[in-house]
Amino acid sequence: MNKKTAYEIFDILKDLIKYPKTELIYSTDFELLVAVILSAQCTDKRVNLVTKDLFKKYNTPIQFAGLKQEELENLIHPCGFYKNKAKNIIEASKVIVEKYNGCVPQDFDELVKLPGVGRKTASVMLIVAYNLPAMPVDTHVFRVSNRIGLAKTNNVLECENQLKKLYNKDDWGNLHHLLILFGRYYCKAIKPQCENCVLKNYCSYFSKNNK
């Protein structure tokens, strides 16, 4: 796909989705980090339900660093994978307190050194919390960009690189949110709404399945 077509798709998505923002609710960058770690294999809706109570009790790295793993496990249980998530959140909080003076690092290479923080989580922190360029690829971004033809790959990192080549740095954050929300509400994993889709004239998946 060329840049011109890629930007036509971008403009259509911008018309369709007026507020391309994260649906996670947070009030500090540290809260966002905890919410993003919790959101692995879990819906944002469920994370928001859990963090609504969790952040009333604890919301700083010092507080999380001092928690017993079992207590945190109980508090985040509905998010799934709660043992690993609790362990990672506590360990990451300890590193933030000890190494970064209680402040979440704003650098990709430092973020991915934190326990439980991979490429996608670090990239989300950059675009959402710090307004820095990054292109996080989650399950929706991966599926939707491959279906449309913005990317053609089985590999998440390649998908990220292909999207980065097609779009200007300043647009990566917006594109990420547009593709997530489009995937969540329109181009769903099961039964995408192809017949009524605003992108059907551009979409590889649609043309392949409607010959």
Ligand code: SF4
């Ligand atoms: S036509 Fe179908 S597969 Fe293509 S983008 Fe739209 S909903 Fe997704």
